[in-house]
Amino acid sequence: MPRHADPALPQRRRSQILEAARACFRERGFRDATIEEICAEARISPGALYRYFDSKADIVAAIALDARAEAEAALDRLSSEDRLLDGLAEMARAFFEAFDGDSDAALLSDIWAEAARDPVLAKALRARDRIAAGRVAAAIERAQAAGAAYPAFAPADAAEALLAALEGLALRRALWAEADIGDAVRRYRALALHILKPKR
Amino acid sequence: MPRHADPALPQRRRSQILEAARACFRERGFRDATIEEICAEARISPGALYRYFDSKADIVAAIALDARAEAEAALDRLSSEDRLLDGLAEMARAFFEAFDGDSDAALLSDIWAEAARDPVLAKALRARDRIAAGRVAAAIERAQAAGAAYPAFAPADAAEALLAALEGLALRRALWAEADIGDAVRRYRALALHILKPKR
DNA sequence: ACCTGAACACCGTTCAAGT
DNA sequence: ACCTGAACACCGTTCAAGT
Numbered sequence: 001m002p003r004h005a006d007p008a009l010p011q012r013r014r015s016q017i018l019e020a021a022r023a024c025f026r027e028r029g030f031r032d033a034t035i036e037e038i039c040a041e042a043r044i045s046p047g048a049l050y051r052y053f054d055s056k057a058d059i060v061a062a063i064a065l066d067a068r069a070e071a072e073a074a075l076d077r078l079s080s081e082d083r084l085l086d087g088l089a090e091m092a093r094a095f096f097e098a099f100d101g102d103s104d105a106a107l108l109s110d111i112w113a114e115a116a117r118d119p120v121l122a123k124a125l126r127a128r129d130r131i132a133a134g135r136v137a138a139a140i141e142r143a144q145a146a147g148a149a150y151p152a153f154a155p156a157d158a159a160e161a162l163l164a165a166l167e168g169l170a171l172r173r174a175l176w177a178e179a180d181i182g183d184a185v186r187r188y189r190a191l192a193l194h195i196l197k198p199k200r
Numbered sequence: 201m202p203r204h205a206d207p208a209l210p211q212r213r214r215s216q217i218l219e220a221a222r223a224c225f226r227e228r229g230f231r232d233a234t235i236e237e238i239c240a241e242a243r244i245s246p247g248a249l250y251r252y253f254d255s256k257a258d259i260v261a262a263i264a265l266d267a268r269a270e271a272e273a274a275l276d277r278l279s280s281e282d283r284l285l286d287g288l289a290e291m292a293r294a295f296f297e298a299f300d301g302d303s304d305a306a307l308l309s310d311i312w313a314e315a316a317r318d319p320v321l322a323k324a325l326r327a328r329d330r331i332a333a334g335r336v337a338a339a340i341e342r343a344q345a346a347g348a349a350y351p352a353f354a355p356a357d358a359a360e361a362l363l364a365a366l367e368g369l370a371l372r373r374a375l376w377a378e379a380d381i382g383d384a385v386r387r388y389r390a391l392a393l394h395i396l397k398p399k400r
Numbered sequence: 401a402c403c404t405g406a407a408c409a410c411c412g413t414t415c416a417a418g419t
Numbered sequence: 420a421c422c423t424g425a426a427c428a429c430c431g432t433t434c435a436a437g438t
Contacts (some may be wrong), residue, residue, distance in 0.1 A: 171364075
């Protein structure tokens with residue numbers, strides 16, 4: 001019998017809890033889902049749960065980062081995409097989709113609300129945002145250098161504006177159950193067009 | 201002795217409670233402030249408080265709408281301001297200022313989080329947003345008609361983008377305690393410039 | 401070493417009783 | 420008609436006891 005029965009257990013337990021929590025949050029939202037429910041879903045006791053997470057907020061933070069990471073995955077394609085607008089539109093679509101529907105709409109705003117009182121989450125979100133902004137800025141810079149976008153708007157500032165607008169639009173869309181996603185993406189594309197004036 | 205001792209009492213009590221709540225929320229945030237604290241601050245009992253508000257969320261909603269109304273007051277000046285960019289910059293400044301500092305930063309995100317689970321608040325926010333967007337769009341349209349802004353971007357879409365970007369930037373600023381307000385306003389002005397290309 | 405689940409602390413909300 | 424404040428319900432977290 002080894003001293004540490006299973007060195008991978010902690011990681012497995014964390015995943016198990018996170019998956020259960022995701023299901024509960026989807027169903028009832030961050031605030032309304034209870035630890036008891038998460039425990040039932042994960043088939044674990046409250047005592048055990050607190051062995052792997054410091055608090056409910058801690059679980060929320062882990063899920064929040066995950067959710068955004070998923071939404072930002074489309075950024076990877078921005079680097080290989082030479083049509084800047086298509087890349088941005090795809091990023092917007094992924095983001096809208098990640099926070100679409102009643103259940104996930106609340107997630108987007110809850111992430112910010114949670115970050116407002118959890119400095120660790122705020123810092124992590126900021127780090128993610130910086131990476132995203134850096135990628136968008138790099139893509140814009142390439143387009144400008146290739147003469148494919150007008151050069152007057154500093155890439156970093158344009159990137160910041162594009163991400164902030166996406167956030168604001170996603171919040172509105174999510175909370176007001178607006179139109180279909182395709183429409184929102186089209187409007188975002190128009191915004192990017194007017195900001196960047198790409199030549200192709 | 202009149203049957204209704206004081207017909208203005210309900211309104212007075214509501215104000216009294218809201219003012220106390222504002223103070224408590226400022227101090228400890230929506231989530232952490234307790235009804236008991238608000239009652240103490242308002243010198244009223246919990247039972248009496250629930251006579252004038254249905255729930256804590258109800259109080260939160262009232263304050264949330266107030267906070268945004270204050271931030272949007274600068275919109276009134278957009279109509280009389282013939283320099284569009286100055287008007288937008290002023291609107292941005294008011295918005296950034298309304299949600300500045302540790303205590304009020306959380307307010308901005310809490311408003312959205314609360315709206316995500318309170319349809320009444322969501323509807324009210326949306327109505328406000330429509331009014332704001334209408335005013336900005338009207339200002340843009342006037343500038344375009346006067347040949348003072350380039351006409352390619354539909355006023356309504358440009359207005360929506362400008363408001364969404366302001367929301368996103370304010371969230372970032374509020375949570376990440378960024379730079380000074382002047383700097384944020386300058387960047388917002390640059391964004392508006394690149395979106396609208398006004399000719400004066 | 402890991403887990404259980406009863407117990408604790410806290411807080412939003414209600415309601416029987418007062419004036 | 421309006422208010423009080425004790426009581427209730429609920430839920431995040433802890434901890435003594437188990438294996």
